[in-house]
Amino acid sequence: MxxxxxxxxxxxxxxxxxxxxxxxxxxxxxxxxxxxxxxxxxxxxxxxxxxxxxxxxPGVIDDQVHFREPGAEYKGSIATESAAAVLGGVTSYMDMPNNNPPICSQELLARKFEKAAQDSLANYSFYIGASNDNISELLATDPHNVCGIKVFMGSSTGNMLVDNPETLEAIFSQVPVLIATHCEEESIILANTAAARERFGNEIPIAIHPQIRSREACIASTRKAIDLALKYSSRLHILHISTAEEVELLHKAREQSDRITGEVCVHHLWFSDCDYEQYGSLIKCNPAIKSSSDREALRQAARQGVISVVATDHAPHLLSEKETPYLQSPSGIPLVQHSLRAMLELSCKGVFTLTDVVRLMCHAPADCFKISHRGYxxxxxxxxxxxxxxxxxxxxxxxxxxxxxxxxxxxxxxxxxxxxxxxxxxxxxxxxxxxxxxxxxxx
Incomplete structure (x- = not known):
């Protein structure tokens, strides 16, 4: 052809x-x-x-999606969500491992690749998930075929929290591929949740979400990941940065190591905590959408190249699930079909140039992950x-x-x-x- x-x-x-x-x-x-x-x-x-x-x-490369297969196909599948992706101009994606069962072994990872070969409309790769006890599986990862290892340093959808200090040391010192981290400090989140329950009972308002999944939780965990990466010269990619303080931590880290990069998601560039009143739990996500000043710091960091990549963290849930009370409503927003148009909209408003949009969504993901012959x-x-x-x-x-x-x-x-x-x-x-x-x- x-x-x-x-x-x-x-x-x-x-x-x-x-x-x-x-x-x-x-x-x-x-x-x-x-x-x-x-x-x-x-x-x-x-x-x-x-x-x-x-x-x-160039086709957009999304380095963080949750297409929900296997285990939650009623929310989405490789077939349905990759179709939405290409309708939105996304030609390649990297899918996360917090499935059911979690993709924490080479065998389960291979099955996911086989399913994508049958069903995916966009080019694909998959992260293998870290757990507190699967270091041997991580060490068997082929760096030419697998985009990276996902480490949940804070719990989110799916129970894949890695909180054992010895395990984290082993991962950062030994694994041969990129380490992508979800950085939120679990102990802080648990304390904030307990305080919110004490104050509100089970009727916690959605506007409290950025106080529960707080900036302090993000900052502490991001600092920990950076310290480990600097200690072991690891290839660290910090996902969905959401605060001005994390931007500053990343900026200082990049002055010390070119092996540390960061990502920001479209929703953290688009929304602020002022939008909870209008959208409610529809924009509940982890890490939480924070203040307008955080949003401006993220935009500036993306313009300046401190943050390298813009992605989606595409995470579909049914409306019937999202519209439940705060404690029951799952975190996540479906975005992969709309990310490019949202960024082009921000370009129209003068937030980014068109060349910024292409750099952040096409060139930089290819460079960060060393994707062969794509992104340009x-x-x-x-x-x-x-x-x-x-x-x-x-x-x-x-x-x-x-x-x-x-x-x-x-x-x-x-x-x-x-x-x-x-x-x-x-x-x-x-x-x-x-x-x-x-x-x-x-x-």
Whole structure:
């Protein structure tokens, strides 16, 4: 299959220019600004896509999703959530291990890869989960095929808390791959929860969530992870940073080690604690959405490159679950279909430039995880391409199995998505084609 994408605005590697791409056999073969090249390339193509007035972007790489399979397929599955992903311009994802059963062994990890090979519409990789007693499984991880090890240093959905100091020392000193951490100090959260119960009984208001999953819990745990990474020169990636203080900790850590990076999620860039009144438990997540000043610190850190990656932590739950009282309502927001449009919306508001959006959502994930030949529009790279109409508004109609989203409408539309050179989304509709591959990682 060969495709010529012509007359679009290419956003790539800090540049924005009018150009065209020729894709053949899943690979980007030519990128040109020269109109004299167009007739020959157009003639060679099986299909021509007119991208006039549109943006041509590398496919988004989401380094943190929870597609709920195995064990909670009523909330979402690899098939349903990867379909939502490509509809949102996300061409690759890395899925978390807090499933049922937890993915804490090489055998269970292999089964997940097998399921994705059958069902996933986007390229994929999976984290293996750390526990207090599976260091031998972690040490068997193949760094060329597995994106990393997930360490829950604070409990969240699924019971995978790693709180044994000796285990943490062993993980940070021995494992051969990237360590991705959920940083919230469990003892602080438990004390805050007990205090809230004492004050409110079982009727804890949602606005108290950032006081229970508090900034102090995040700061203490992030400091612990950084100290361990600096001690052992570990490859640490701190997920969903949510406070200004963590930004400062990350900034200082990166001055000492280039092996420490951080991620911020779309919802922490979009919402603040002022939004709990409107959205209630729909935006309950771990770590909690915090103050507007924290949000501004996160935005600035992303603009400046202190925080490298923007992702989603896509975590679907049914509305019937989310709308229960605070203590019963699960944490998590479905986001993977809407993350790119949300970031483009922030770009329209002047929060980020278009080149910032592409750097944070495409280039940086590829660089942080050393993903082979993805994340950029380059000749010889896989043709993972997203084409956006920035001037055509679209509703936030969710394709998630859970059936809801906190968003309503955007000023842009995801028009086409190519995965390995195959149009899996054409004119904002799934085509029924599937060309996904497992991600591979360089040394």
């Amino acid at each position: 060969s495709i010529f994408i012509e007359n679009g605005t290419i956003i790539n590697e800090g540049l924005s220019f009018k150009g065209s791409l020729f894709v053949e056999n899943g690979i980007i073969c030519a990128i040109t600004e020269d109109p004299s090249d167009f007739p020959q390339l157009r003639k060679r193509a099986n299909e021509v896509i007119d991208a006039s007035g549109m943006l041509i972007l 529009l380059r000749e010889g790279y896989f043709a993972d391409i997203t084409i956006v109409n920035p001037n055509k508004p679209s509703d936030a109609t969710p394709a998630y199995r859970c059936g809801w989203t906190p968003f309503t409408r955007f000023s842009s539309t995801i028009v086409h998505t190519l995965v390995n050179g195959v149009p899996v989304v054409r004119n904002s509709q799934l085509t029924g084609l599937n060309s996904s591959l497992p991600l591979s990682f360089d040394d």
